[in-house]
Amino acid sequence: MTDDRDPKALRRDWMRTSTLEGRVALVAGGGSGIGEAIAHAFAANGVRVIVADLRPDMADGVARAIKAEGGEATAVGMDVCKQEDIDQALAKAESAYGGLDMLVNSAGVIAPQPLVDADLGKWRSSFEVNVEGALMLARSALQLLKASPVASVVNISSLAGGRAYANGGSYGTSKAALIHLSRTMGVEWAEHGVRVNVISPGSVLTPLLLANMTRETQAARAERIPLGRMGAPREIADLAVFLASPMASYITAQEICCDGGLSQALMVQKWQSDS
Numbered sequence: 226m227t228d229d230r231d232p233k234a235l236r237r238d239w240m241r242t243s244t245l246e247g248r249v250a251l252v253a254g255g256g257s258g259i260g261e262a263i264a265h266a267f268a269a270n271g272v273r274v275i276v277a278d279l280r281p282d283m284a285d286g287v288a289r290a291i292k293a294e295g296g297e298a299t300a301v302g303m304d305v306c307k308q309e310d311i312d313q314a315l316a317k318a319e320s321a322y323g324g325l326d327m328l329v330n331s332a333g334v335i336a337p338q339p340l341v342d343a344d345l346g347k348w349r350s351s352f353e354v355n356v357e358g359a360l361m362l363a364r365s366a367l368q369l370l371k372a373s374p375v376a377s378v379v380n381i382s383s384l385a386g387g388r389a390y391a392n393g394g395s396y397g398t399s400k401a402a403l404i405h406l407s408r409t410m411g412v413e414w415a416e417h418g419v420r421v422n423v424i425s426p427g428s429v430l431t432p433l434l435l436a437n438m439t440r441e442t443q444a445a446r447a448e449r450i451p452l453g454r455m456g457a458p459r460e461i462a463d464l465a466v467f468l469a470s471p472m473a474s475y476i477t478a479q480e481i482c483c484d485g486g487l488s489q490a491l492m493v494q495k496w497q498s499d500s
């Protein structure tokens with residue numbers, strides 16, 4: 226199919242719709258780490274941000290920091306597992322900013338444990354936050370998103386959703402479910418003009434990761450990454466902003482890894498023959 230509109234007009238349209246200025250985003254898990262970086266990156270692009278987190282104090286701190294930098298943000302306490310919290314956060318988006326264009330779900334929990342005697346309570350809470358929370362939030366936001374001309378959802382999964390490691394059973398299985406949930410959302414909601422993508426970060430230096438790793442394990446992990454280092458939250462945030470923006474208007478139902486090449490490398494040492 227050809228597009229017979231004036232190329233100059235097309236370029237103007239593209240420039241206009243590509244900008245995020247004045248759009249509204251809700252970032253769940255926005256009080257720390259990757260979510261915090263995403264909230265800042267949106268604000269730096271002129272997006273009005275609802276920073277939502279289980280920890281209202283942390284959401285508040287991030288919203289204050291954004292405002293101090295000249296951005297626009299509102300904090301809300303929200304547990305992604307509680308429908309009434311979700312409803313309140315979405316009502317806030319509507320009352321404060323008149324709707325919602327972009328939703329990011331970065332809320333997540335990790336409970337390392339061996340499968341053989343896994344505590345089923347911890348197993349279920351991984352699913353409750355990492356999978357059901359994402360579904361409850363996104364489907365509750367759908368009504369508002371449907372009204373936006375540039376609606377998009379970005380979920381934050383993990384490389385652990387596609388690769389196994391010891392003690393990562395409850396986390397990895399829940400993150401695998403989130404990847405598939407996101408694909409299905411992308412396919413189902415395309416008819417509403419809502420794009421849905423999922424980012425699988427590798428190792429990113431955030432409080433969640435640092436609480437679960439020693440200096441030695443961090444160094445050992447970095448050695449296995451082709452780029453030779455762990456990621457910064459900002460590097461995931463840049464991808465999230467791109468995926469949420471109209472720059473990614475033909476990308477939906479995709480998992481995108483952001484991992485310094487880790488997922489694609491068999492080994493980082495050079496293969497050298499003896500001869």
Ligand SMILES: NC(=O)c1ccc[n+]([C@@H]2O[C@H](COP(=O)([O-])OP(=O)(O)OC[C@H]3O[C@@H](n4cnc5c(N)ncnc54)[C@H](O)[C@@H]3O)[C@@H](O)[C@H]2O)c1
Nearest residue numbers: 254256257258259279304305332333383428429431433434
């Ligand atoms: N850091 C990494 O290396 C890494 C790698 C892969 C994936 N991830 C994923 O990225 C996301 C963000 O992780 P992070 O490293 O920034 O961790 P983080 O602990 O710094 O941030 C997670 C935030 O989610 C919030 N949260 C937890 N449960 C919640 C709930 N029920 N409702 C609302 N908010 C809740 C926490 O309060 C916290 O502010 C998680 O989904 C995590 O699984 C992180």
